[in-house]
Amino acid sequence: MMAVKNAMTNEFLHSAYGGESMAHMRYLIWADVADKEGFPNVGRLFRAVAYAEQVHASNHFRVIGGETADSSVTAGGVFGNNKTADNLQGAINGELHEVDQMYPVYLNAAELQGESDAKRSFHFALEAEKMHADLFQKALNSVKEGKDIELDSIYVCPVCGHTILNEAPDNCPVCGCKKEKYKKF
Ligand SMILES: [Fe+2]
Numbered sequence: 001m002m003a004v005k006n007a008m009t010n011e012f013l014h015s016a017y018g019g020e021s022m023a024h025m026r027y028l029i030w031a032d033v034a035d036k037e038g039f040p041n042v043g044r045l046f047r048a049v050a051y052a053e054q055v056h057a058s059n060h061f062r063v064i065g066g067e068t069a070d071s072s073v074t075a076g077g078v079f080g081n082n083k084t085a086d087n088l089q090g091a092i093n094g095e096l097h098e099v100d101q102m103y104p105v106y107l108n109a110a111e112l113q114g115e116s117d118a119k120r121s122f123h124f125a126l127e128a129e130k131m132h133a134d135l136f137q138k139a140l141n142s143v144k145e146g147k148d149i150e151l152d153s154i155y156v157c158p159v160c161g162h163t164i165l166n167e168a169p170d171n172c173p174v175c176g177c178k179k180e181k182y183k184k185f
């Protein structure tokens with residue numbers, strides 16, 4: 001794997017690494033809150049998506065080359081820690097920020113600068129995040145009615161973080177990874 005050559009792409013990788021790392025931890029914390037509030041399936045959804053964010057952080061980290069990242073940038077969101085409904089809204093805000101603004105800009109910068117490894121890492125994250133906001137919105141609709149979300153299994157691709165309900169596809173539509181490799185929650 002080639003090192004990143006351009007300062008701007010490098011900066012964006014560090015920022016994305018920081019944002020994904022914090023999202024990972026925030027979702028694990030909010031999973032515990034959801035469990036305590038009697039929404040175990042929402043808790044499981046938070047844990048599955050936390051794993052997807054770990055995959056993204058790992059990909060960005062590899063492209064950076066393992067340097068210590070400056071984690072001063074966060075991907076939006078409300079930092080509540082009491083109410084699962086607030087936490088889900090914060091998660092939705094963060095995911096939409098990544099899908100609508102952050103990753104499209106980062107992806108374009110990496111493309112413009114001919115940074116193919118960074119481009120791949122941003123592309124994987126962008127595609128996976130598209131599903132997260134939807135899943136969290138469904139969970140929020142349930143929780144607002146005082147009910148846990150109805151949920152069978154959640155599968156997460158270990159290569160790109162692709163997140164899907166009920167059953168893993170034969171091959172990941174984003175990265176081509178095989179069904180057996182998907183992690184089940
Ligand atoms: Fe996400």
Ligand SMILES: [Fe+2]
Binds near residue numbers: 176
């Ligand atoms: Fe994948």
